[in-house]
Each structure stands twice: as C-alpha cells, then as structure tokens.
Amino acid sequence: MAIVTLTTDFGTADWFVGSMKGVIYGIQPDVNIVDITHEVPPGDIRTAAFLLMADYKCYPRLTVHCAVVDPGVGSDRPAIAVRTTDYHFVGPDNGVLSWALAREKVLEIRQLTNQDVFRQPVSPTFHGRDIFAPVAARLTQGVLLDWIGPEVSDYQELEWPVAELRGETLTGQILHVDRFGNCVTNIDAEALGALSGKELTVALPGGQTCPLKKFYKEVEAGQPLALIGSTGFLEIAINTGHAAKQFNLQVGTPLEVR
C-alpha cells in the first residue's frame, strides 16, 4: 500500500491535519498516512528539515514525504515535488526538504503549478490542504511528474552547520533537543573518525565533560555521557536525566570533542 508521511508545524488541536488527510484519502483511498510530527515549532524550517532527515530513510521505497512548514504561504515562494532514487518529496521550496535531499540522489525537480492537480479554490493560507495534499496523493498513483508542473534545475538549500576540525579538536553545535533532553549535534561518526584512537570526551560551554560511550547505562544514573545516537550523530545525554535542562543546552549551543 502507498505511504504518505506528513511533517508539519500544524499541531494536533486544530483542523489542519485532518483536512490534509481527508483530501489525500479522497484522491487515494489505499494509502497509509503517517504522521512524522506536527509539533514542529510554528515556522521553524530547520527543525522540520532535521526531523525529516532523521526519519525519511526508515520508510520503504516510493514513499511520498510531504513537509509543510510554510511561513511564506500565499506569497510567490515556489512549491516543489522532488523525485529521488527511492522517494518523492513534496513541500514549499524554502529549505524544509533540503537536508533530506542532500542525502539522496535527486533525479527530477518539478515546480507545482498545474491548477488541475490542486484542490479548488486554492486558499491563500492553507496550501497544505489545497496544493501539497493533492500532489502527494497523486504521486502515490505514479503520475508522470510533467503533469505536476515544469522541471526546475535546483531547490533552495538550508545551510548545514559543518563541524570544524582544528588539530585534535572538533567543534560542533547542537541541532536538536529531543523529548528526553538528549541533544543531537551536527557531528557524525565519520567526523569523529578523524579523532579516533583516543579516549574522546565532549566539552560543554558550562565546563562539563562527557565521556564518549555506546549506550546510556554505561555510566551511573545521573551521570553525563556522549554517544553516537540512532540518527548517526553525536548526542549529549544524562543517563535517566535531562541533559538539556541540567546543562542549559539548546539548539545552537557550541561544543568541542577532544
């Protein structure tokens, strides 16, 4: 069965998500619609880009990933559908898709322009329902992309904060704080490899140091550690604790691995 995933900042207390799902089911009854999350902070394109990047590869081939964090809705910012080797992606062309796309082989990018595909009349404030939902539904039906709109050569990229290596120190930053207070950084296992062969520790701005471990219970309850998390990035954590609160860490906080 076809799959459409949704990543939005719509929350779950309003009518927005339900409207998108109703439109998708109306076009494609045989589809599993999966909520990646609707709790992206309003307008926070980076968080949505991170979460989509963290999740999209868990889905089977031909899944359609639809991300709608769209503060420019109704203006002339373009909307796009992107075909990669394994997936389709749909959303506003504001960078929200770009961190996932950077890890894919992009085969084709289309601008969404064909009014026949959209739900009519198109509301200037809710393209999730009127443009992105119907396009996502159509993509699960194997439509040819040239029906959606003209090919374009590029999509808007969100800058990726590259970790910097200087001598024996790798400087990175926090990209995401999860529900458990674990802090995901922009440092991946490969970057850590440049420092391998030593006992590594992560130094935080508050002076704390976190030894590099493999899982939480390798340190005592309440003790900090760093580990390669499930998305492949270095994370700061406290065993059975909340690292972000205890160490006052947030998105953008810098740190060093030595």
Added chain:
Amino acid sequence: MAIVTLTTDFGTADWFVGSMKGVIYGIQPDVNIVDITHEVPPGDIRTAAFLLMADYKCYPRLTVHCAVVDPGVGSDRPAIAVRTTDYHFVGPDNGVLSWALAREKVLEIRQLTNQDVFRQPVSPTFHGRDIFAPVAARLTQGVLLDWIGPEVSDYQELEWPVAELRGETLTGQILHVDRFGNCVTNIDAEALGALSGKELTVALPGGQTCPLKKFYKEVEAGQPLALIGSTGFLEIAINTGHAAKQFNLQVGTPLEVR
C-alpha cells in the same frame, strides 16, 4: 476503503482513543481511522462543533464522522446517528454535531438504542468505546439505519452567533484561536460582501485596526491583518506573529468590520 473520523476531548495520553480504535477495527478491519483532533478542551462542545464543521467536508463521500465530547455521558441525554446526502455523523445529541449538520442536507436521524449494536457491557462513563465506536464501525458497513434505533425528527442545535450588520458596520466575534494565534471569526465571505466596494478594516476592542488582505506576507512581519481564512471565515492574524497573545484576543472577543 471506509473512513471514520474522530473528534474528541480525550487527549492522547490516556487509553480512551486507543480503545475506540480497537473496537472499530474489531468490527471493520478495512477502515482508515483519522484523528481530526483529540485536543478539544474537556467538555467544550462549541470547540468540537467548530472543528468538525471546519474539517468534515474535506473527506470523501460516505465518511463516518464521529464526535465525542460528552459531559453528560451516562445520563439520559440521547445519542444519535445522522445521515446526510454525503456523510454519516455519530455522537451525543448535545449540539456537537450541529454546526456541521447545519451545512448539510439531513436525510435521516436515528437515536442509538439497539443494545445489540453496542459493546457489552456498556460502561456508564465511556460511551465513546461502547456505543459510538461500534455504531460508527457498523455505519461504514452500510447497515440499514433502522437497525440502530428509532427515527427521531430533530437534533439539538448549538446556537450560532450571527454577525450583525448595522449601516456600514458588521459586528462579529472570535470563534476559535488556532495554534498560530490566528483568530477565526463568525464572519464569512458572504457577510463581508454586504460591505464590498470599500477598503475594509477590522477594529479590535483594544483599538487596533487590521486591514483586509489576501495572505499573510502582504503586510510586513509583525504587522496585523485580516483575511478570509481556509475555512471561509474572516481571521485576524499577525504576519509571523501570534495575534491572540499580542492583542489579548480569545473566543468570544467582539470585533467590527468597517
């Protein structure tokens, strides 16, 4: 595939929603169950009525819309199933269905009385699981409504706050505040039409005025505006801001369009 939508005040931290879904799947395995929302404030029939009204028309024909905000559960308040030209609606007869039904052509109203349809024993505190879920599941199977219970002639209506036109001023109020702080009013595009031909502005109780625009980015970031939102009603918003917080607006706040 059949669709059942759920609109409740059950939240998502307890066992209530899962129980309803389990019961529905047990009767009808081939169904897509869609959460419109479970975040209706406890017992807030008006908010549920508004959200159902805002969402129900996005769904394909024959969808069964089930709404359970039911402070009178266990008492003798009736429960109903309503067939309209396009949909079925199921819920307590306390007004929660009425704003959606007012926009539909009602063909048949049945009171839910047949114990054979219910999950037994019926808990006096959880009709969502024991009455509404099984009835909704049965309705997706095309059962004849006379099996559900006797026909009744009417359903309880929730009063709709009508916008008032006096001379060149239209007086309305706020019906719903969404996640973004946008404030949906009871004034629809048709009512605005009576004032057409001028540059309209909305006056708020705090003295602010919001020019009528088409989408958020027509004003600078941080500036207020009014627009016809995706549900067809006038909304008060701040581009990339939170109008409800900044202007101290809430459900029931009056406003004037001139």
Added chain:
Amino acid sequence: MAIVTLTTDFGTADWFVGSMKGVIYGIQPDVNIVDITHEVPPGDIRTAAFLLMADYKCYPRLTVHCAVVDPGVGSDRPAIAVRTTDYHFVGPDNGVLSWALAREKVLEIRQLTNQDVFRQPVSPTFHGRDIFAPVAARLTQGVLLDWIGPEVSDYQELEWPVAELRGETLTGQILHVDRFGNCVTNIDAEALGALSGKELTVALPGGQTCPLKKFYKEVEAGQPLALIGSTGFLEIAINTGHAAKQFNLQVGTPLEVR
C-alpha cells in the same frame, strides 16, 4: 488487516514514532498501526503497563501489542515476545508488559535474539526502531516464534499494589490520573463486592468523602463522587471538575472505601 499497537514514552515531537512506523510498513505494508499513546512520562514503566492493561483487550484477536518504555536500552536487559491465547506482546522485559500479561493466558515467551530479524545495524539507543518494530511486523505475518529467539520460562513482573481489606474498610491507592482529572484506583468491582450491601463512600486523605455512584451526572456539577470506571476499577471524580487538582491527588495517594 493486521494490527500493531504502540505504547511508548517517545512523545510526538521527535522522529522516534515515525521511524518505528516506517520500519513496520517496510516489512508489512498491510497493517493498521494504532497509537495507544506516546505520552507516557519518560521512563515511567508503571504508567505504560497500566495504559496497555487498560486498552489491549479492546483489540481483535491476533493484534500485536508493542510497548517501548525502555530506560535500559542498550544494556543487557532482555527483550521478549509473548504469545497469549489472543494476542502477541513485544517489548523490553522490564515489566512494561506484565500487567496486561497477568490477565492473559500466556502460551509462549521468546527472548529476542535473532539478528536476522532486526534492522541492521542495531542502534544501542533505539531498539524501538531496530528490534521491536521489525519483530512486531514479523509477528503480524504469522512467523514461527522459534525464528525470533529461544524460549524462556518467565518474564519480569511489575508488582501490583493489592488493595487490602480489614474489617469493613478497603484500603487502596491511585494508579493513574486521566486527562479529566479522574483518578483510577487499584480497587476493582470484585474487591468492592466484599463490602456490598451498604452505601459505600470513599474517604480521601484530605478528609473529603465521595459517595459511590454509577455516572458523573448523578451528583451536582462540582460535587465529588466515586464510580466503577470503564476499565473496571474504582475512580474518584468530580462532575465537570478535575478531582486530581481540587483534592491534590496523584499516583500513589492512598484512600479508603467504607
């Protein structure tokens, strides 16, 4: 269609739940995945055990119940799959399944050890995605359990707080506070039966007394009551009020029925 239920402490703002669902759909496209809840407080095995116990029986036979509240992830705590007369259960062997299992006839317990079943490489911090999701998906396909791992004789039990009867007084405690502020206790209808034939009241530590009723509206709005709730346990409630806040009740608060 097969059903997998999920009960976790992952929240809905991160990528965790989406990843589990993607993995399940990749193995078993024809499955309904139902969220019982993801709002279990982080690491709170008892709350998850309670919610699973409250919900699991609403599902049709052969449903696979997967619960992941797993503070010991990555350590050597075992993971298990349990077959009962009607269901499969999957999760870490830390007690999270045990209150549901105590109400079932257990037929077979398997330790999850076969790396061929898991998603590879297995992250030491996210067995939900890499172990529990693929095992749950495989169980919907009717695989033989000996493919999953070796049979074991027992699972870890979470202690159940037994209500104590002394003379004409039954002493219990609060197990769960729901969204409405209703407080579910460990006293079931059977235990109450030992006191039958009198007008029962529940005495709270703050000195309040709650008469035993059948549904909320049997008392005036704002008045307290006790009733047998939809899970079969005695609950403390206030009609249209929030008993937990008003009476300062929480999980573990003792109470007496006389």
